[in-house]
Amino acid sequence: MKGENKPAAKRVARESSDSISELTTNRLSVYLRSLNALDATGVRTVSSQALAEQFHLNAAQIRKDLAYFGEFGVRGVGYYVKELRRHLRQILGIDRGVCVAILGAGNLGLALADYPGFREEGFEIVAMFDTAREKIGHRSRAGVPIYDVRDLRKVVRREHIGIAVVAVPAGAAQDVVNVIAAAGIKAILNFSPGAVRVPEGVKLKSMDLTVSLESLSFFLAHGEEAP
Amino acid sequence: MKGENKPAAKRVARESSDSISELTTNRLSVYLRSLNALDATGVRTVSSQALAEQFHLNAAQIRKDLAYFGEFGVRGVGYYVKELRRHLRQILGIDRGVCVAILGAGNLGLALADYPGFREEGFEIVAMFDTAREKIGHRSRAGVPIYDVRDLRKVVRREHIGIAVVAVPAGAAQDVVNVIAAAGIKAILNFSPGAVRVPEGVKLKSMDLTVSLESLSFFLAHGEEAP
DNA sequence: TTTTGTGAACTAGTTCACAGCT
DNA sequence: AGCTGTGAACTAGTTCACAAAA
Numbered sequence: 439m440k441g442e443n444k445p446a447a448k449r450v451a452r453e454s455s456d457s458i459s460e461l462t463t464n465r466l467s468v469y470l471r472s473l474n475a476l477d478a479t480g481v482r483t484v485s486s487q488a489l490a491e492q493f494h495l496n497a498a499q500i501r502k503d504l505a506y507f508g509e510f511g512v513r514g515v516g517y518y519v520k521e522l523r524r525h526l527r528q529i530l531g532i533d534r535g536v537c538v539a540i541l542g543a544g545n546l547g548l549a550l551a552d553y554p555g556f557r558e559e560g561f562e563i564v565a566m567f568d569t570a571r572e573k574i575g576h577r578s579r580a581g582v583p584i585y586d587v588r589d590l591r592k593v594v595r596r597e598h599i600g601i602a603v604v605a606v607p608a609g610a611a612q613d614v615v616n617v618i619a620a621a622g623i624k625a626i627l628n629f630s631p632g633a634v635r636v637p638e639g640v641k642l643k644s645m646d647l648t649v650s651l652e653s654l655s656f657f658l659a660h661g662e663e664a665p
Numbered sequence: 666m667k668g669e670n671k672p673a674a675k676r677v678a679r680e681s682s683d684s685i686s687e688l689t690t691n692r693l694s695v696y697l698r699s700l701n702a703l704d705a706t707g708v709r710t711v712s713s714q715a716l717a718e719q720f721h722l723n724a725a726q727i728r729k730d731l732a733y734f735g736e737f738g739v740r741g742v743g744y745y746v747k748e749l750r751r752h753l754r755q756i757l758g759i760d761r762g763v764c765v766a767i768l769g770a771g772n773l774g775l776a777l778a779d780y781p782g783f784r785e786e787g788f789e790i791v792a793m794f795d796t797a798r799e800k801i802g803h804r805s806r807a808g809v810p811i812y813d814v815r816d817l818r819k820v821v822r823r824e825h826i827g828i829a830v831v832a833v834p835a836g837a838a839q840d841v842v843n844v845i846a847a848a849g850i851k852a853i854l855n856f857s858p859g860a861v862r863v864p865e866g867v868k869l870k871s872m873d874l875t876v877s878l879e880s881l882s883f884f885l886a887h888g889e890e891a892p
Numbered sequence: 893t894t895t896t897g898t899g900a901a902c903t904a905g906t907t908c909a910c911a912g913c914t
Numbered sequence: 915a916g917c918t919g920t921g922a923a924c925t926a927g928t929t930c931a932c933a934a935a936a
Contacts, residue, residue, distance in 0.1 A: 458887075460880060461905075467879040471859050485917065493860050496907055498920090505919055513913040513918045530879045531886025538878070545776035545806075550874070552772055555835065555858055559875050561882075579772075601881050608782065624888075625881040631782055632698050633720050641884040643877050647777070648786050650870050651765070652694040652757045653687060654828050654852040655788075657868040659758025660685075661851075688927075712895065723929055725898090732897055740896045740935040 462503050466526055468493060469500065473523040485516035532560035539599045539623075541614050542606035543568040543584045546629060550605060552580040564597045587614070591621040604628040615642070689730050693753055695720060696727065700750040712743035759787035766826045766850075768841050769833035770795040770811045773856060777832060779807040791824045814841070818848040831855040842869070 472492055476484055486504075490497040504510050504522070507529050511517045527533040538556070540547045543566045550556075551563050566584045568574060574586045585593055593599070602618045604611055604626060611630035618626055619640050628634055628644040636642045699719055703711055713731075717724040731737050731744070734756050738744045754760040765783070767774045770793045777783075778790050793811045795801060801813045812820055820826070829845045831838060831853060838857035845853055846867050855861055855871040863869045 459905075463880045463883045464876050466883070467873075467876040468860070470879070471875070475859070487917080497917095498907055498909090499905090501918060502906085502920080509919075511918045514916045515914070516917065529883065529886070531882040532879060536878075536882050536885070545779055549772035549776035553874065555875050556878065559879065561875075561878050600885050601878060625885050627877055627881060632702070633695070641881060641888065643881055645872055645874075645877060646694075647780065647872075648698070648782050648788075649691050649694040650854055650872060651763075651783065651788050651828060652697070652759060652786065653690045654854060654868060654870055655758040655763050656690045656693070656756065658763070658827050658852050659756075661868065686927075714895080724895095725929055725931090726927090728895090728897060729928085736897075738896050741894045742936070743895065 458506055462506065463530070465495075465499070465503050466530060469503070470523065470526040470530065473519055473526065476519045477523055481519055483512075483516045483518055484522075486511070488516070527560065534560075536561050536601060537564045537597050537599045538562065538601045538603060539565045539567060539590075539594065539597075540582075540603045540605055541567045541587070541590075541618065542604065542610075543570070543573045543578075544605065544607075547603075547605035548578050550603060550629075551578040551582040561601075564599060565593050567593075587617060590617060594621045594623060599623065601625045601627065604630055606630060608632055685733055689733065690757070692722075692726070692730050693757060696730070697750065697753040697757065700746055700753065703746045704750055708746055710739075710743045710745055711749075713738070715743070754787065761787075763788050763828060764791045764824050764826045765789065765828045765830060766792045766794060766817075766821065766824075767809075767830045767832055768794045768814070768817075768845065769831065769837075770797070770800045770805075771832065771834075774830075774832035775805050777830060777856075778805040778809040788828075791826060792820050794820075814844060817844060821848045821850060826850065828852045828854065831857055833857060835859055 469489060472489060473484070486497040486500040489500050501511070504517070508525070510522050510525055538561050540551050540563060547566060551566055556563060563582050566578065566582050567587045567590055568584055569587050573584050575584065577583050600623070602623045602625070604614055604618070606614050608630050611628065611632065611634055615626060615628070615634050615636060619637050624639065625641045626636065626643070628642055629647070631646050631648050634642060634644065696716060699716060700711070713724040713727040716727050728738070731749070735752065737749050737752055765788050767778050767790060774793060778793055783790060790809050793805065793809050794814045794817055795811055796814050800811050802811065804810050827850070829850045829852070831841055831845070833841050835857050838855065838859065838861055842853060842855070842861050842863060846864050851866065852868045853863065853870070855869055856874070858873050858875050861869060861871065
């Protein structure tokens, strides 16, 4: 017996979205990057097979990822590039622009603040925060203002900041994360190494540079016995 | 000289290490970070349970990760911090120092070059490469020399560079990766967005900042129905 | 005791393969 | 014809639970 209980309409708004894994959302983001490129070169439709070949992925995987959110494809044709792009931007929540703050105006923080890839995708770095007197009141080269961390809560409200990026020295990371959470921010991208705790309901994503390098180092140390 | 002990570990050198997943190697790196901290504060032994509580991990997971490489623990006691730390550094291949090059001497590249966390863990940024005349011949603030990309192969040999970090604009990424692979480097950490191909036998690890932010944005858009 | 190391059971994630739409 | 959407089968990864060691 097979299930003939078709969902009456498209799945419109998934609630309890914790059922969608982060692996899936990461891939959605990757698909979007590809659709941007396709759209820019005037391609109208694309098949899951064609997308799969770009990255080394399975076509069924792509169809499944997309099917979580609706029936965006047309059988026999594929996906309309512009339409799918629009859907993905909406699914990822970047269709209306997301305001981002960076905590830590050191080398890394300043580099991230002026990284052009963010704005292109709908993220706007609207503020940086630091504790160093000599930095507060200045701006990044591209013009992002640097505030005192003590003004975090105030600026977060005023600028509607949704995501905080942590680029402070390892020793300060947990304190800074606590301050961010206390200011009501619910999503944190952390560049500091080591274990960081966040309160329930706050999403933390860590990009640990040392972990990545060590993973590569492991590959070098073990991955090359045979030609 | 230091300890020349340690005769017998059961599994000594795993060949065909592709059986060890990247999830495992990433965790090994995280454990090492914790062991560094424990060692610094004078703690002698640690149980898998204690480690598991630091990160929100399962103790059996940790024991399994470690057991891939030998029997490092002592039943009823746990793991000796110093000894396990030494083993992990060896397993990850960072016990003898790894030389790293950065391709792209822009904001991000320069920030990475001077990031203190790398050297602390046994990585040494020995060279940067760029194509811009006005950058070549100069150094990062911390003193990393900037070479012409055309000298990559030569410098890679001279400095025994094992890992390349790609911090160039998206459009240049694939070309730069090709050049790196042609120079004989087998491990690449890529900060550019989008799909990049590497030849067989070269390990690529991508840290896509946009993907991470979009993943967080997805969480904000879907994770908070209840006010 | 305590705590490791590990087969067995379980869960999450991926791929296959095909019905069904255009 | 071509291609999506999706249950079923498969694979990878995690957790359980317990024998064995200190």
